Amino acid sequence: MKIDIQEHKGIKVFALSGEIDMSSSPVLRSELMGLVSRKVPVVFVDFKDVSYIDSSGIATFVEGLKAMMPYGGRLKLLGVPAKIMEIFNFSKLDKVFEIYGNVEDAFKG
Amino acid sequence: MKIDIQEHKGIKVFALSGEIDMSSSPVLRSELMGLVSRKVPVVFVDFKDVSYIDSSGIATFVEGLKAMMPYGGRLKLLGVPAKIMEIFNFSKLDKVFEIYGNVEDAFKG
Amino acid sequence: MRLPKDSAVITIPSQPKYLCVVREAAARMADMGGFDASAVEDIRLAVDEACSNVIKYAYGGDGGKRITVRFRNTVAGFEALIEDSGPRTDPACLKGRDLDEVRPGGLGIHFIRRTFDVVAFDERKRNGNRLRLLKYRDRGHEDRHTGT
Amino acid sequence: MRLPKDSAVITIPSQPKYLCVVREAAARMADMGGFDASAVEDIRLAVDEACSNVIKYAYGGDGGKRITVRFRNTVAGFEALIEDSGPRTDPACLKGRDLDEVRPGGLGIHFIRRTFDVVAFDERKRNGNRLRLLKYRDRGHEDRHTGT
Ligand SMILES: Nc1ncnc2c1ncn2[C@@H]1O[C@H](COP(=O)(O)OP(=O)(O)O)[C@@H](O)[C@H]1O
Ligand SMILES: Nc1ncnc2c1ncn2[C@@H]1O[C@H](COP(=O)(O)OP(=O)(O)O)[C@@H](O)[C@H]1O
Numbered sequence: 001m002k003i004d005i006q007e008h009k010g011i012k013v014f015a016l017s018g019e020i021d022m023s024s025s026p027v028l029r030s031e032l033m034g035l036v037s038r039k040v041p042v043v044f045v046d047f048k049d050v051s052y053i054d055s056s057g058i059a060t061f062v063e064g065l066k067a068m069m070p071y072g073g074r075l076k077l078l079g080v081p082a083k084i085m086e087i088f089n090f091s092k093l094d095k096v097f098e099i100y101g102n103v104e105d106a107f108k109g
Numbered sequence: 110m111k112i113d114i115q116e117h118k119g120i121k122v123f124a125l126s127g128e129i130d131m132s133s134s135p136v137l138r139s140e141l142m143g144l145v146s147r148k149v150p151v152v153f154v155d156f157k158d159v160s161y162i163d164s165s166g167i168a169t170f171v172e173g174l175k176a177m178m179p180y181g182g183r184l185k186l187l188g189v190p191a192k193i194m195e196i197f198n199f200s201k202l203d204k205v206f207e208i209y210g211n212v213e214d215a216f217k218g
Numbered sequence: 219m220r221l222p223k224d225s226a227v228i229t230i231p232s233q234p235k236y237l238c239v240v241r242e243a244a245a246r247m248a249d250m251g252g253f254d255a256s257a258v259e260d261i262r263l264a265v266d267e268a269c270s271n272v273i274k275y276a277y278g279g280d281g282g283k284r285i286t287v288r289f290r291n292t293v294a295g296f297e298a299l300i301e302d303s304g305p306r307t308d309p310a311c312l313k314g315r316d317l318d319e320v321r322p323g324g325l326g327i328h329f330i331r332r333t334f335d336v337v338a339f340d341e342r343k344r345n346g347n348r349l350r351l352l353k354y355r356d357r358g359h360e361d362r363h364t365g366t
Numbered sequence: 367m368r369l370p371k372d373s374a375v376i377t378i379p380s381q382p383k384y385l386c387v388v389r390e391a392a393a394r395m396a397d398m399g400g401f402d403a404s405a406v407e408d409i410r411l412a413v414d415e416a417c418s419n420v421i422k423y424a425y426g427g428d429g430g431k432r433i434t435v436r437f438r439n440t441v442a443g444f445e446a447l448i449e450d451s452g453p454r455t456d457p458a459c460l461k462g463r464d465l466d467e468v469r470p471g472g473l474g475i476h477f478i479r480r481t482f483d484v485v486a487f488d489e490r491k492r493n494g495n496r497l498r499l500l501k502y503r504d505r506g507h508e509d510r511h512t513g514t
Binding site: 224229235247250282 | 369372374377379383386390391395430
């Protein structure tokens with residue numbers, strides 16, 4: 001997994017690529033929780049180049065989302081590949097996360 | 110490996126994809142030698158979507174080329190990815206095969 | 219355990235960084251067994267989750283142990299046997315969370331059961347655990363993709 | 367052979383269709399060992415060639431045997447041990463063709479030697495063969511990519 005932290009019109013974008021698994025999700029977790037602890041109001045996560053995610057990766061985003069709720073922060077997922085979307089659907093997390101097609105949709109949404 | 114046999118302006122094009130190894134090269138060999146036995150004058154092989162080739166795959170093309178020589182047939186390789194080109198160079202086969210960038214170049218060449 | 223014909227076996231240290239080797243092998247074996255791309259990805263994930271759980275629960279995070287996975291394509295389907303040398307697991311413990319109760323964790327078992335038709339510990343194993351995962355093959359594939 | 371710490375081991379039937387499992391594992395292990403993308407591909411190819419040769423020469427095409435490959439990243443570099451149960455191989459036989467003499471075949475050994483710094487049979491193995499392939503690590507990578 002690679003995390004490329006970008007900015008889009010002032011919003012932090014986590015552009016992820018490769019495989020998110022039990023070995024890489026701790027790295028993702030510490031980056032994400034770093035932003036959350038600073039109460040960053042909006043975080044975008046770009047899944048476009050993610051080839052694989054396991055339950056530890058999903059858990060990381062659930063944890064991030066829960067930690068953002070108390071201060072009204074928003075976590076928006078975008079560019080989620082079909083096979084990964086299927087996992088969110090199956091886990092009933094498609095209704096829990098804000099999921100957008102691309103960065104523009106996420107910006108408007 | 111997948112072999113998609115196409116035609117470009119009357120020329121047979123082998124569009125290969127995936128991995129060519131000891132398990133798939135016999136399939137490639139029988140397809141290629143099928144054309145050669147019918148003395149097909151020109152054969153293009155498109156490597157664009159080949160992700161891997163081993164020595165058995167290379168041997169198949171050397172065999173095809175040698176079988177075409179007696180009747181003046183031409184075997185043209187195109188779209189060879191950099192990493193595979195490196196293998197042809199190392200094996201001194203870049204000088205033995207006619208190698209082109211794309212189907213248009215191969216057609217003109 | 220004797221090695222059945224036409225099976226591949228992988229042993230890795232009980233560390234997360236090696237999981238990619240096992241799940242990739244699972245995917246290759248499932249592909250070889252004639253499963254479609256979507257089923258191959260489901261199998262990749264489910265095998266990974268089962269091995270992750272061995273690291274977390276059977277070994278309590280100890281990276282100095284081993285996990286052995288045996289893959290096989292049979293007439294019935296795709297089989298993965300996941301072996302560890304940890305304390306005996308109570309099968310009743312393998313419970314995912316209620317999917318309506320949103321919290322981190324508790325999804326791995328769901329991913330395993332979603333993909334595999336059989337998820338069961340081999341009672342005959344004396345030391346450690348052997349989890350048997352079996353995914354049945356579609357009837358239509360049987361002739362094309364089995365055996366040598 | 368005892369399993370050294372931090373090594374992964376794969377056993378496959380001696381059939382070409384299983385080679386993809388081994389070479390993919392080789393690539394994953396080399397990547398994990400910190401080798402760059404180009405070196406990873408070289409290692410994938412070289413390990414595949416060595417296993418292909420076991421099927422062709424050590425086993426004479428018999429698909430009913432086994433090949434075991436042990437992968438390890440050490441301070442020195444990436445190591446693959448390739449084991450078969452065939453008749454003892456005379457190391458002098460491992461000769462590729464003259465690259466100026468164009469004919470099918472005779473490239474596999476060149477691909478192996480191009481990538482690996484050490485290509486040697488383990489003389490201590492009693493039955494069958496154990497080919498040791500070792501690729502040294504660039505000095506600069508040593509600290510970052512070794513051990514657990
Ligand atoms: N190999 C195992 N050995 C012992 N307990 C296990 C094993 N696998 C799973 N479990 C139990 O099943 C529960 C659910 O597992 P899982 O769905 O993977 O979620 P998570 O690991 O995120 O809690 C775990 O919390 C654990 O108690
Ligand atoms: N594992 C092996 N056991 C015995 N002989 C081998 C083995 N590997 C290679 N050889 C010998 O080395 C020669 C060159 O091998 P290689 O370069 O792979 O080319 P090819 O297999 O196409 O002939 C082979 O022809 C064979 O005689």
